[in-house]
Amino acid sequence: MSITENITRLRASLPAGVTLVAVSKFHPVEALQEAYDAGQRVFGESRAQELTAKQKVLPGDIEWHFIGPLQSNKVKDIAPFIHTIHSIDSLKLLQEVNKQAAKHERTVNVLLEIHVAQEEAKHGFSPDECRELLRGLAPDALPHIRISGLMGMATNTDDTTLIQQEFHTLHTLFTELRDSVFKGNSHFRELSMGMSHDYPIAIREGSTMIRVGTSIFGEREY
Numbered sequence: 001m002s003i004t005e006n007i008t009r010l011r012a013s014l015p016a017g018v019t020l021v022a023v024s025k026f027h028p029v030e031a032l033q034e035a036y037d038a039g040q041r042v043f044g045e046s047r048a049q050e051l052t053a054k055q056k057v058l059p060g061d062i063e064w065h066f067i068g069p070l071q072s073n074k075v076k077d078i079a080p081f082i083h084t085i086h087s088i089d090s091l092k093l094l095q096e097v098n099k100q101a102a103k104h105e106r107t108v109n110v111l112l113e114i115h116v117a118q119e120e121a122k123h124g125f126s127p128d129e130c131r132e133l134l135r136g137l138a139p140d141a142l143p144h145i146r147i148s149g150l151m152g153m154a155t156n157t158d159d160t161t162l163i164q165q166e167f168h169t170l171h172t173l174f175t176e177l178r179d180s181v182f183k184g185n186s187h188f189r190e191l192s193m194g195m196s197h198d199y200p201i202a203i204r205e206g207s208t209m210i211r212v213g214t215s216i217f218g219e220r221e222y
Contacts, residue, residue: 003031004038006216011039014210018203021065021192023213025050029057031217036062044086044211048074055081067211069123072096076103084109086151086192086211089123091133094142101144108144111151111192114173116166118155127173134181147182149190149208150174154198163198167205174206 001009011020021044024032032043036059045051046068055064063083070087078085079100088094088110101108112133115124125133130150152170154163174191182188194202194210202210 003034003217007035007038007040010212010215015203017208019190019209021067021209021211022216023067023195023211024054024217025068025213027213027217029054032058035216040216044213048077051082052077075100079106079108080104082108084111084148084190086111087113087123089113089125094145098142098144106144107146109146109148109187109190111149111190112147114150114152114170116152116154116169118157118162122153124152127169130173130177131181134177146187148187149192150177151192153193153195154202160198160201163201164205167193167198167202167207171206 007022014020019042020040021042022035022040023044024035025044025046032054041061042063042065044065044067045054046066048070051064051066064081066078066082066085066087068087070085070093072093075096079097085097085108088097094110097108097110112130113124114130115122115126150170150173154166157163170193171191178188190208191206192209192211193207196212196215199207199210199212
């Protein structure tokens with residue numbers, strides 16, 4: 001199937017309130033343009049250099065999301081235009097995003113990455129570390145950041161029960177924070193979880209944002 005057909009089919013299958021982030025890393029500009037022409041406006045990239053190169057040549061109304069591990073020294077490159085950063089895994093990174101966004105008089109949406117998978121290689125805060133971070137943040141400490149929700153990845157496994165449990169853990173934390181730390185804050189509403197192989201489970205467990213690449217663009221070009 002073509003990219004256009006994949007996008008159309010996928011979007012038609014999603015419940016209302018679930019945003020599709022088209023993960024376009026390693027794919028050529030032409031592939032992104034085809035997805036754009038099919039109506040897709042939200043794209044996810046995981047390398048700052050590749051993202052900035054694509055942003056310069058693609059339509060200006062694209063909503064760019066950064067979805068991979070982000071080094072502090074790369075924040076300045078994406079701060080002028082990035083819409084949402086999914087992979088905040090330290091206070092240092094939060095502070096750097098705030099600093100660079102301030103230079104451009106912007107507010108950047110960020111998601112706190114939570115480690116719920118069994119693999120050690122996955123990044124992110126533990127649930128307790130996340131609670132501690134948020135308790136220690138003064139309300140006006142980071143005026144150029146909007147904490148919009150949480151992001152997490154399940155273990156890369158065929159064990160659907162384990163995947164479901166990990167997404168459930170993440171949703172439980174999201175609900176807890178929404179009803180306590182962020183009570184009355186309408187911005188804290190995104191739960192980014194689910195990729196090509198597990199997004200149906202993620203949606204059942206309350207995801208509001210799925211990150212899908214292979215099911216749209218096919219296998220990556222390296």
